[in-house]
Amino acid sequence: MRSMGKTRRALRTAFACAVSGAALVTALAAPARAGTEPHGAERGRGPAGYGTPGWRLTDTGTDARFRGLAAVGRNAAWAAGSGGTVLRTADAGRTWRDVSPAGAAGLEFRDIEAFDARRAVALAIGEGEASRIFRTEDGGAHWTETFRNPEPRAFYDCMTFFDRRHGLAVSDPVDGRYRILSTGDGGATWRVLPDTGMPAALPGEAAFAASGQCLVSSGPKDVWLATGGAAEARVLHSADRGLTWTVAGSTLPAGDPARGVFALAFRDRHHGLAVGGDYRAGQPSVRAAAVTGDGGRNWRRAATPPPAYRSGVAWLAPAGGAALAVGPTGTDLTTDGGRTWRTVDPGSYDTVDCAPDRGCWAAGEQGRVARLSP
Helix, strand or coil, X not given: CCCCHHXXXXXXXXXXXXXXXXXXXXXXXXXXCCCCCCCCCCCCECHHHEECCEEEEECCCCCCCEEEEEECCCCCEEEEEHHHCEEEECCCCXXXXXXXXXCCCCCEEEEEEECCCCCEEEEEECEHHHCEEEEXXXXXXXXXXXXXXXXXXXXXXXXXXXXCCCEEEEEEEECCEXXXXXEXXXXXXXXXXXXXXXXXXXXXXXXXXXXXXXXXXXXXXEEEEECECCCCCEEEEECCCCCCCEEEECCCCCCCCCEEEEEEEECCCCCEEEEEEECCCCCCCCCCXXXXXXXXXCCEECCEXXXXXXXXXXXXXXXXXXXXXXXXXXXXXXXXXXXXXXXXXXXXXXXXXXXXXXXXXXXXXXXXXXXEEC
């Protein structure tokens, strides 16, 4: 989120400093057996007697805060965070390899998108030249800086890829409109798209660089952008890879620089989830989740939302109604497509991501990266 005046700058500083994989098949598709809950996970029973998922923490060997996360599968994942830190595992989190780009210690990574265990693109945030993009093709052994923001008023927040070649990154508004960066060669080169098809931003509106999920895509051309900080928390949608956009209200908390939509997840071009709230500790976040069935044209409140602010959300599989939402006060599970949520783990996480093989991972403060236990 780009600072806008003293109040907005102070809130963003507070947000940056203080806010706090494996298969789920057996947890959701078979009754839980006594003694099978993972160590450290909250025990519970799901609908109709089904077991609940649980996170198993891994030893990352660092105290970096990870808001960027890419689940490649049940065994492989990437995490990107503070202090220019990038980690990679290929053995289900038993060991993590530090693959941080050389000379990046002063950068804040907030998003990473991985195509496989060897190829990934990482986004560092900040005003002006602090916003940068790096790309690796050899598992992080070598990185190439492929973009350094030349516009001092731009602040890039999130990235998404439609496929291995085509992707977008979003900046907070410049001259009253969100700035969209586009690549057609897997992140090797980038160009700023024309803003003629972008609706005007609201006063004080921006995106939250909280979990790498303020910009998400589904399919070859559809992409959605989450906003906050203004009188209304909105979701923008493009069906042509960012050239033209429509906008809809989200029903999530708004009216303050600390409130809005922090994360989106779409399992196809129609069914999506939005989570957020007020990121300040101790502040209520009622109505902090919404669901859409028409590609984001209309959003309706969750009947039973998560009990507090949530910064990350992910569908567990390309089909079905199961999804996870995470935040500083816990993890919530929905099995009915986002209509109702219940807390299944009390641990603090900032972001969550699930691979097509239902390998799910979560990451957050103090080097926390966890794998969903079967």
